[in-house]
Amino acid sequence: MNSEEPETSSFPAQHPAPQYHPPAPEPQRDRSGLAAVLLALLLVGAVALGVWMYNAFLRGDGEPAAQPPTPETTVVTVTPSSTPQRPTTTVTSTSPVETTETTETTEETTPPPPAFRAPDHAVQCAANVNWRIFRASDRTSCGFAENVAIAMGPHTGSDTTHEVTVTSPVTGQNYRMTCQAEGGNSYTCRGGLNAVVVLEDRGVRD
Numbered sequence: 001m002n003s004e005e006p007e008t009s010s011f012p013a014q015h016p017a018p019q020y021h022p023p024a025p026e027p028q029r030d031r032s033g034l035a036a037v038l039l040a041l042l043l044v045g046a047v048a049l050g051v052w053m054y055n056a057f058l059r060g061d062g063e064p065a066a067q068p069p070t071p072e073t074t075v076v077t078v079t080p081s082s083t084p085q086r087p088t089t090t091v092t093s094t095s096p097v098e099t100t101e102t103t104e105t106t107e108e109t110t111p112p113p114p115a116f117r118a119p120d121h122a123v124q125c126a127a128n129v130n131w132r133i134f135r136a137s138d139r140t141s142c143g144f145a146e147n148v149a150i151a152m153g154p155h156t157g158s159d160t161t162h163e164v165t166v167t168s169p170v171t172g173q174n175y176r177m178t179c180q181a182e183g184g185n186s187y188t189c190r191g192g193l194n195a196v197v198v199l200e201d202r203g204v205r206d
Helices: 029-058 069-082 086-108 142-155
Strands: 123-127 131-135 162-167 174-183 186-191 195-201
Touching: 123 142, 131 142, 142 162, 142 174, 142 186, 142 195, 174 195
Parallel strands: none
Antiparallel strands: 123 131, 131 195, 162 174, 174 186, 186 195
């Protein structure tokens, strides 16, 4: 006997029933937008804080230039009433200072006393590189006056009194003469037998 296989082609194939899956929840857009806004605010705040700290600590020493506006405002307020009176006070206080300076200038320009000159009655006998040589009395010869000048040669320019011994070409004797400084390298010498000799500085008349 042949075993008969059951026929399966006459029955349709059975497929499993489709399963139901609930839809995935949509992303919450509102929360995502709020988080983005908060992040942006944090970034802006961080930048602002950094700028403030830079200005406060790093540039603090260079900021004093912002203070001048305060005195400018004060000056503008005061000028309308005080400006016309202050110039008058300044001129009054300056005047005595100018007067004092003028007085000092006048004292500095006072001319020096005139240089010593031989008296009018004196007679010039000769001249050398230092003096004009005068005899200033009738008892004095020109030769004696010239010898006095020779004896005084080493003392040219001295401002003290000197004693010199001079030989008279007339009597042949020695006489002591005391020569007193008259200023400016000029001298008046007296001694002997009423002899008077004047040595006048060459710069007085030359």
